[in-house]
Amino acid sequence: MLSTVVEIWYGTLLFLGSIATLASLYSIILGRRFDRRVLESLERPRLGFQPHVCVIMPCKGHEPNLEENIDALLKQNYPSYHVMIVADSENDAAYKVADKILKSTKGSKAELLTSTQHSNASGKVSALLTALEKNDENAKVFAFIDSDAAIHASWLADLVDPLGDPALGATTGFRWYFATGFWSEVQSAWNASGSNLMFNDKYNFPWGGTMALRKETLDQIHVMDVWKDAVSDDLTLNIALRTHGYHTLFLPQCTVATFTKNITRSTLLK
DSSP: OHHHHHHHHHHHHHHHHHHHHHHHHHHHHHHHHHHHHHHHTEEEEEEEOOOEEEEEEEEOOOOHHHHHHHHHHHHSOOOOOOEEEEEOOTHHHHHHHHHHHHHHHHTTEEEEEOOOOTTTTTTTHHHHHHHHHHHOTTTTTTEOOOOOBBBOOOHHHHHGGGGTTOOEEEEEEOOOEEEEHHHHHHHHHHHHTTTTGOOOOTTOOEEEEEEEEEEHHHHHTTTTHTTOOOOOOOOHHHHHHHHOOOOEEEEEGEEEEOOOOSHHHHHOOO
16 A cells, blocks of 8 residues: 555656756747747847837836936937936936936927826826827827836837838837846846747737837827727737738847836735
């Protein structure tokens, strides 16, 4: 009887060990595939597409590194762009930070707006709609960036260039969390697992934290109507783009960094 139980346990552990080994090998294959796709993206020939761009940054509260992120946005290596920063109100901490930076930055091509609440839309979507309603008539492309996203100097140029192909619906990056403790490490690992999916046309989407679309594309999909009742900006946008036959191009070089602070088990689960 004892030997039978031992054999069952041994067989079970052997089976689980085999599954774990196969999973590890598959993970290595996925990692190699991801590396190859990143290199292909970095080596893709540039189209030289550099139209005037309107960059929209919704912000609320005092996000980590907000000052540095706004400063990086104002110092992009891009010939012609305008920035719209949208805060909930003039009493919002983010508004005060942005106002101070814009007033101290000479020749800043940026403006600070307060959000107009759209009754059925979320706070972030209301901010985006406010900026689009204000409209930059010279903009041929609209880019969107989260206020907690750290970007490099060529972020905008990298994000916009592929849109020289009018058949492309949107370009997008993704987020990478830089951890500062155990639970933020869990958050980072959890989020990072989605990066590989962004290369798959079947499953990817224009992630709202860093994305760009041609103005004519936004007009064609009627984005103002799409977002007027939306809680999520990117998921509703993804549905509209797919409905019109557009696809989204993931650009790993447009991945943005977010430095997390004070992440606990409860905040992570929330």
